[in-house]
Structure formats: C-alpha cells, structure tokens
Amino acid sequence: MGLARVVGLLMAVLPWVAAAQGSGSATLDAVRARGSLVCGVAGNIPGFALPDSQGVMRGLDADGCRAIAAAALGDAGKVRFVSLTTTNRFTALQAGEVDVLVRDTTWTLGREAGLGLLFAGVNYYDGTAFMVKKSLGVDSAKALDGATVCVQPGTSTELAIADYFRVNKLKFSPVTIQDLQEIRGAFMAGRCDAYSTDGSQLAGYRSTLPVPEDFVILPEVISKEPLGPMVRKGDDKWFDLVRWTFAAMVAAEELGVSSANVGSFATSTNPDVRRLLGIEGDLGKQLGVAPDFVANIVKSVGNYGELWTRSIGPTGLQRGLNRLWTQGGLQYAPPLR
Amino acid sequence: MSGLLRSERVRAWVWQAVILGGLGLLIWWLAGNAARNLAARHIATGFGFLDNAAAIPIAESPISYVPSESSYGRALAVGVLNTLKASAVGIVLAMLIGTAVGIARLSPNRLASVCAASYVELLRDTPPLLQLLMWYSALQALPAARQALHAGPVVLSNRGLILPVLEWQTAHWAALAALVIVAGFIWRSAARWRWALLCVPMLVWAAMGAPFEMERPVLRGFNFVGGMTLSPEFAALVVGLVVYTSAYIAEIVRSGIQAIPKGQWEAAGALGFSRAQTLRLVILPQALRVILPPLASEFLNLTKNTTLAVAIGYQDIMSIGETTLNQTGQSIETIVLVMAFFLIVSLAISGGIGVLETRLARVGAR
Numbered sequence: 001m002g003l004a005r006v007v008g009l010l011m012a013v014l015p016w017v018a019a020a021q022g023s024g025s026a027t028l029d030a031v032r033a034r035g036s037l038v039c040g041v042a043g044n045i046p047g048f049a050l051p052d053s054q055g056v057m058r059g060l061d062a063d064g065c066r067a068i069a070a071a072a073l074g075d076a077g078k079v080r081f082v083s084l085t086t087t088n089r090f091t092a093l094q095a096g097e098v099d100v101l102v103r104d105t106t107w108t109l110g111r112e113a114g115l116g117l118l119f120a121g122v123n124y125y126d127g128t129a130f131m132v133k134k135s136l137g138v139d140s141a142k143a144l145d146g147a148t149v150c151v152q153p154g155t156s157t158e159l160a161i162a163d164y165f166r167v168n169k170l171k172f173s174p175v176t177i178q179d180l181q182e183i184r185g186a187f188m189a190g191r192c193d194a195y196s197t198d199g200s201q202l203a204g205y206r207s208t209l210p211v212p213e214d215f216v217i218l219p220e221v222i223s224k225e226p227l228g229p230m231v232r233k234g235d236d237k238w239f240d241l242v243r244w245t246f247a248a249m250v251a252a253e254e255l256g257v258s259s260a261n262v263g264s265f266a267t268s269t270n271p272d273v274r275r276l277l278g279i280e281g282d283l284g285k286q287l288g289v290a291p292d293f294v295a296n297i298v299k300s301v302g303n304y305g306e307l308w309t310r311s312i313g314p315t316g317l318q319r320g321l322n323r324l325w326t327q328g329g330l331q332y333a334p335p336l337r
Numbered sequence: 338m339s340g341l342l343r344s345e346r347v348r349a350w351v352w353q354a355v356i357l358g359g360l361g362l363l364i365w366w367l368a369g370n371a372a373r374n375l376a377a378r379h380i381a382t383g384f385g386f387l388d389n390a391a392a393i394p395i396a397e398s399p400i401s402y403v404p405s406e407s408s409y410g411r412a413l414a415v416g417v418l419n420t421l422k423a424s425a426v427g428i429v430l431a432m433l434i435g436t437a438v439g440i441a442r443l444s445p446n447r448l449a450s451v452c453a454a455s456y457v458e459l460l461r462d463t464p465p466l467l468q469l470l471m472w473y474s475a476l477q478a479l480p481a482a483r484q485a486l487h488a489g490p491v492v493l494s495n496r497g498l499i500l501p502v503l504e505w506q507t508a509h510w511a512a513l514a515a516l517v518i519v520a521g522f523i524w525r526s527a528a529r530w531r532w533a534l535l536c537v538p539m540l541v542w543a544a545m546g547a548p549f550e551m552e553r554p555v556l557r558g559f560n561f562v563g564g565m566t567l568s569p570e571f572a573a574l575v576v577g578l579v580v581y582t583s584a585y586i587a588e589i590v591r592s593g594i595q596a597i598p599k600g601q602w603e604a605a606g607a608l609g610f611s612r613a614q615t616l617r618l619v620i621l622p623q624a625l626r627v628i629l630p631p632l633a634s635e636f637l638n639l640t641k642n643t644t645l646a647v648a649i650g651y652q653d654i655m656s657i658g659e660t661t662l663n664q665t666g667q668s669i670e671t672i673v674l675v676m677a678f679f680l681i682v683s684l685a686i687s688g689g690i691g692v693l694e695t696r697l698a699r700v701g702a703r
Contacts, residue, residue: 086663087659087660087663090663090666091668094380110664110665110666111666113381114380114381114665114666114667115380115666116375116379116380116666136559144559145558146557146558146559146560146562147558147559147560148496148559148560149394151394153393153647153656153659153660153663154659154660154663154664158392158393158394158660158664159392159405159664161394162392162393162394162404162405163392163405166403166404166405166406172394173396173560174394174395174396175396175570175650176394176396176650176652176656176660177648177649177650178647178648178659179648182470182648182649182650183650185474185477186477186650189474189477189478189495190477190481190482190495191477191495191496191569193559193560233379234377234379
C-alpha cells in the first residue's frame with residue numbers, strides 16, 4: 001500500500017464527494033443529472049445551425065453547443081438541439097427550456113439589462129447588410145430610397161434598418177414575416193426589393209440559391225452585430241463555464257492546438273499549452289469540470305478556426321473580423337490561467 | 338340560525354362569496370408568484386417601456402408613426418387600429434357573402450345550390466392558416482411593380498392594388514359639413530325632403546369651384562408613389578378570413594331560414610309574394626332571431642383569427658405586440674395589453690349583438 005494507491009483511491013472517491021455536494025451551479029447539476037445539454041439554436045440557418053442530410057445539426061452554433069457539452073459532460077455528442085425562432089428564443093431561455101442559447105443573437109445592452117440574460121462571449125462578429133436581385137441595378141444601400149425591405153420581426157436587423165434609413169433621410173416600407181421560408185419566399189417573389197439580415201446569413205442563403213450570381217449583397221454593413229451564446233442571470237458558475245468554453249477554443253487556435261495535433265502536445269513545454277490542456281494547473285477544477293476539458297473540446301469539436309472553416313467556409317464568406325487578433329481580427333481570448 | 342342557512346337565497350349567496358373569494362385568492366397568488374419569479378430572474382417589470390422609442394418598422398398605419406421616434410405605446414395603438422380595420426372590413430364582407438351563399442344553398446336552382454354547397458364544404462374543411470398562406474402566395478404571383486397591370490388610373494402589381502384618391506380640399510370639407518347639417522335637419526322628417534341630402538352638399542361644392550383632382554399613382558424608383566394602396570398582406574388577410582368565415586355564416590343563415598315553418602312560405606305565396614319578396618319581407622326578419630346568437634360567435638372568431646396575420650406579414654396588434662415584447666422583454670405586460678384589447682373588442686361585439694337581440698325579441702313579441 002504505497003502513497004500512489006492512497007492517492008488513486010482519493011482520486012476515485014473525490015468526484016463522488018464533489019457530485020454529492022453539487023457543482024455550485026444549478027444548471028450544470030441539472031445538465032449532469034439529465035446526462036445531456038439542451039441547447040437552443042436556429043435550426044434553419046446554413047453555416048450556423050442546419051440539419052444535414054442525416055439529420056445531424058451542423059454549423060458554428062451547433063458546434064458551440066457540442067463544445068459546451070464536451071466541457072460539462074466530457075462528451076460532445078450529448079446535446080439535444082431545440083430549434084427556436086427569433087421571437088420565442090428569449091422566453092425559452094428565461095423559462096429554462098434550454099440550458100444555453102446559441103442562436104445568432106446580437107449582444108446589446110437592452111437585452112442584458114432587460115431580459116434577465118447574459119451574453120457569455122462572441123462567436124461571430126457580424127453586421128446587418130442588404131441583398132438585392134442583380135436585375136434591380138442597385139449597387140449601394142444609399143440607393144434604396146423608397147424601397148420595400150423584407151425583414152424578420154423581433155430581430156436586431158429591424159432596429160438597425162429603422163435607424164439607418166432615418167439617419168440617411170431615406171424612406172422604406174417594411175414587410176415583416178416571422179417564418180424564415182415565408183420571408184425568403186416574399187423576397188424571391190419580388191414582394192420586396194431588398195432582403196435584410198446579418199451579412200453571414202445573407203451569404204449562407206445566397207450560396208444555397210440555384211444561381212447565386214443573380215443576387216448581390218450590397219457593400220454597406222450598417223450595424224455591429226456581435227453574435228454570441230446567452231445564459232440566464234443568477235447562475236454565475238454556468239456563465240463562467242460557457243464563457244471559458246468559447247475562449248478556450250480561440251486560445252487553442254492561437255496556440256496552434258487543433259483536433260488533429262492535440263495528442264502531440266502532451267509533452268509540450270509551453271506553459272500556456274500545458275495549462276490549457278490541463279497537464280498542469282487547475283483550470284478545470286476552478287470551473288467545476290474535468291481537468292482536461294479543453295483537450296476534450298478540441299479533440300471532439302476542434303479549435304475556433306476549425307469550427308469556422310468547417311461551418312462558414314463553404315458559404316464563401318471571408319473570415320474578416322473573425323480572424324484572430326494576431327492576424328488583424330477581433331477574436332481574442334483572455335488569458336486562461 | 339339553521340333557518341337562515343336553509344334559506345335558498347342565503348345559501349346561494351354564501352356559495353357565490355366562497356367561489357369569488359377563492360378566485361380572488363388564486364389571482365392574488367398567481368400575480369405574486371409571477372412577480373417573485375420575475376424578480377428572481379432579474380427581469381424588469383412595469384409599463385414604463387410604453388414611452389420608449391420603438392424601432393419597429395411598420396408598413397401600414399392609419400395614424401402617423403415614425404420608427405425609432407414614436408413610442409411603443411403608439412406602435413401598439415397602430416396595431417390596434419390595424420386589427421380593427423381588418424376585422425371591421427372582414428365582418429361586413431363575411432356577413433354579405435355568407436348570407437348570399439346561405440340563401441343560394443336553398444335555391445331551387447340546382448347549379449346555384451351545388452355551387453354554394455361545395456363553397457361551404459371546401460372552405461370549412463381546410464385550416465384558415467393554410468388558406469391565408471395560399472392567398473398570400475397567389476397575390477405574390479402578380480407582376481412586379483415595373484411590369485404592373487394598368488386599368489386606367491388603377492394599378493395592380495405584387496406591391497398591391499393602388500387606387501387614385503381625391504385630393505381633399507376646403508370645398509370637400511364644406512360639402513361634408515353641409516351634408517351633416519342637412520341630415521340633422523331632415524332627421525325624422527318627411528321623406529319628401531330627402532332629395533336635399535344630396536343636392537345641398539353638391540351645390541355647396543359647385544359654388545366653391547367644384548374642385549375635382551385625383552392623385553394618381555406614379556412609378557418612381559422602386560415603387561408607385563401617390564394614391565391609396567391596398568397591400569397584398571391586408572388583402573390576403575381580409576380575403577382569407579372573409580372566405581373562411583363566410584362558409585360558416587352561410588350554414589348559420591341556411592339553418593336560420595330552415596327553422597322558419599314552411600307555412601310562412603305558403604302563406605306569403607298565397608298573398609301573391611314573389612320568392613324574393615317572401616325571403617326579404619317574411620322569412621329573413623324572423624330567421625334573424627335564430628341567426629344572431631351563432632353569428633356573434635362567428636364575428637368573434639373572425640376578429641380573433643386576425644392574429645394569424647403574423648404569418649403573412651400584416652402588422653396587427655399581435656404582430657406588433659410580439660415584436661414589442663421581443664425588443665423590450667416585457668412579455669407579461671405586452672400579453673396583458675393584447676389580451677385586454679381582445680377582451681374589450683369581444684365584449685363590445687357580443688354586447689352589440691345582445692342589444693340587437695333584445696330589440697328583435699321585442700319586435701317579435703308585438
């Protein structure tokens with residue numbers, strides 16, 4: 001009976017003790033008791049969350065959910081996706097129907113102050129843009145005076161275009177339909193001259209059209225739309241876990257750790273890498289999850305760059321603002337230590 | 338004491354008090370529970386948001402409204418007016434078409450009755466939402482603004498039906514005032530003065546130079562400017578609801594007519610009334626008493642079904658309410674406002690029909 005055995009026994013017993021005491025986060029406890037994460041996504045936006053031909057949810061938001069599950073449960077597959085509309089998303093999160101909302105939702109002061117919800121980070125820096133038919137002969141948003149614009153109600157796009165047209169002293173007439181297919185149908189039928197939503201969504205939609213060249217995304221980006229995951233206020237430990245899950249994926253890209261090479265870093269001497277992967281330090285313990293939670297995320301889901309290339313890459317969008325800060329972008333992970 | 342308790346009236350009072358008290362307690366508990374939960378979830382409460390500027394773009398508004406300048410209160414008022422507009426137009430049209438179809442269904446003309454019967458069955462048996470979506474896509478299949486169909490000054494495209502409007506001037510106001518004054522004078526007076534109702538306002542208008550200029554729709558940029566637009570969203574909602582509800586009204590009218598004993602038809606026939614006269618002067622006035630109560634339900638249904646407008650982009654109170662609650666997060670407050678509005682409208686409709694019923698009952702008793 002050496003010291004090693006005593007330590008081994010303690011290691012085996014400790015998680016039980018921890019489980020009995022709870023993690024200090026009601027949401028994390030509920031996720032563990034259920035054995036799965038319930039994640040609110042759009043479910044109809046290419047590049048962010050859209051089921052593939054096998055019915056598996058694919059996209060940047062969907063993979064964000066998987067990363068949280070990998071951190072909380074050690075298994076990226078244990079996610080139940082709930083598709084939410086722009087109008088019922090906040091109610092679903094407030095009422096506890098979903099543990100986290102990763103649904104192209106713009107971080108604004110009003111939403112944090114008024115809704116009882118918090119943004120845990122930014123997984124995509126976006127901006128409102130317009131798409132028109134090429135045959136319309138319009139090449140600038142400034143030329144849209146008097147145009148009819150299709151927009152989904154309850155979105156920050158609505159707020160952005162109301163301001164944009166007012167500031168530029170232009171007139172427009174809205175057509176607001178909640179259902180995504182219906183609003184796109186109205187645009188296609190020519191009920192509207194322009195379709196407005198986040199630039200990433202326009203690019204994703206354009207790439208799915210039979211002849212994408214017939215449509216133009218106007219160059220103006222008229223608003224800041226930082227999209228990110230949301231959680232309920234009042235469960236700070238859960239907020240921490242979600243925030244640092246997303247930060248860890250950016251940090252992994254910064255350090256060059258990817259799903260393909262994460263194993264080879266086991267012997268790394270770089271202290272940042274050793275802390276990130278849980279080889280030294282206690283980052284996982286501080287968050288109430290496994291010490292190697294980041295290694296788990298990267299192994300099963302990937303780093304931020306991998307997520308981006310896999311989900312957004314096929315839509316033809318440039319990474320732009322979503323490059324790492326070291327490459328002139330805005331994606332910047334605070335130190336994980 | 339025991340005598341008091343045995344009294345039928347006292348017992349009835351006690352029961353009513355107990356039930357009312359219980360209901361009060363339940364509401365008090367629900368309100369307290371909601372307030373506690375909202376506080377626990379850090380959600381702001383109160384109606385203060387109604388004064389904040391609303392960045393809701395609204396396509397059609399009977400009152401002036403500027404997005405991101407006007408308040409949420411005003412935006413909701415626009416929604417109320419839009420709902421009232423759609424339901425008022427819808428109720429009148431559904432009533433007219435429903436009555437015509439109901440009568441046609443009983444027509445001895447085989448073609449008319451078969452057509453009316455299939456109209457009713459086809460429309461009653463499909464969900465209203467589906468019908469609205471169908472009408473809306475049908476209207477979208479119209480040509481684009483630049484290829485619009487013209488019929489004189491009237492323009493039809495997938496942006497709507499655009500009609501020329503009269504340019505309203507002082508002379509028109511004067512003529513309107515004259516009409517009101519004349520109507521006031523000849524109210525309840527002999528029929529021989531009725532000609533003045535039309536002639537006097539016309540003379541006033543002519544005396545002021547008889548201005549008559551139409552504002553015609555002109556294609557400018559993306560769309561037509563000027564004139565009055567009947568939007569595809571409004572048209573799809575009204576047509577969809579009218580067609581759907583009129584099928585039910587037709588059945589109500591038919592059952593009302595069939596409830597009148599056959600002897601009435603025969604008696605009227607014996608007096609030399611034609612079929613149309615019998616229907617108009619003998620049958621329908623009596624059938625109305627049977628028709629009114631279920632008709633009130635149909636009016637209520639049509640009014641409440643206007644909330645389906647969300648699906649086709651007509652901005653009614655529900656659509657604007659949903660956007661408001663989404664932008665402000667004040668779900669309970671907004672839903673309470675929308676529910677209060679529908680409650681008031683519904684009570685007004687059933688109250689109005691109730692008044693009609695009592696008046697008819699008095700006429701019938703005479």
